[in-house]
């Protein structure tokens with residue numbers, strides 16, 4: 001553990017040199033704050049994931065035909081610090097004023113509503129059941145990259161917050177509420193996250209039939225996709241759907257966990273069975289992906305891809321509430337995979353921040369409300385671009 005000043009100086013030096021690195025913090029767990037960690041690669045070599053036996057931090061695009069990058073532990077310095085604030089409970093301010101002029105927004109609105117309508121038509125024609133459609137928005141920002149990252153760490157305790165830099169991908173930052181997959185030994189966890197509404201001081205809210213249906217579709221698809229990895233000797237248990245807060249938004253969420261059948265569970269196959277999930281792509285997966293690649297008029301790149309620790313050596317902290325014998329087990333070293341879906345993210349270009357926002361479309365979707373949802377989602381990122 002180093003102090004946070006030294007931690008951020010090390011990141012800055014890496015940025016100056018243009019070397020690949022990642023800094024990140026996992027979501028707060030039952031009020032227990034996670035430390036902020038970084039993997040700082042020592043040289044300029046580009047490493048790609050080959051067979052998912054690698055150890056390090058992976059950064060994978062939406063389109064899984066393209067390569068996934070990795071900052072390997074083997075060639076990196078690992079550092080860790082404590083850096084957190086109790087700001088998460090506050091509402092994220094709506095920041096419409098300083099951002100793009102109305103003219104631009106009108107055009108963007110029409111374009112996004114047309115795209116959503118196209119998706120609805122495709123669903124009504126019976127060719128798709130659900131499709132997630134998105135757009136990008138470019139805004140100017142005044143803060144340098146570490147300042148934006150610190151803002152994310154301050155504001156979003158319950159998200160997975162990261163800053164990724166690689167000379168081949170550029171700088172990306174995000175605060176995502178969505179787990180793709182966590183695996184430790186033969187235990188796994190994932191979630192079905194879909195349905196969105198604004199947060200107004202309470203998480204005790206009602207959900208409409210459209211949101212409940214949409215979220216159930218995602219849960220069912222995840223359970224079905226995982227079945228072959230858990231059947232026979234493994235098991236899988238979904239929670240009841242519940243409301244989960246993410247910045248200024250609420251989502252409907254089901255946690256799924258279980259044990260894997262060691263004969264069929266292979267990390268590469270498991271990831272490709274899940275990614276891209278119906279929470280960011282659609283159903284059926286292949287046709288939804290095709291529709292997205294053809295009809296969205298920009299390249300998602302790493303937005304709605306996944307990222308996180310891959311087979312990373314982790315020393316479990318002792319838990320003083322447990323009996324001695326169990327403490328022994330909890331102090332052991334294991335390999336952990338902790339992957340998140342790359343949502344609520346920003347790609348930085350000199351002076352410009354490109355934001356990415358989307359939403360799930362089903363037969364009952366309304367284009368104008370879908371536009372509003374993307375505007376609400378964009379506040380998560382806009383709020384960290386200002387002082």
Ligand SMILES: C=C(O[C@@H]1C=C(C(=O)O)C=C[C@H]1O)C(=O)O
Pocket residue numbers: 132134178193194195196251279280343344356357358359360361377
């Ligand atoms: C696609 C995004 O979010 C996804 C879509 C959601 C929805 O349609 O309600 C909710 C959470 C995410 O699974 C995004 O944030 O860009």
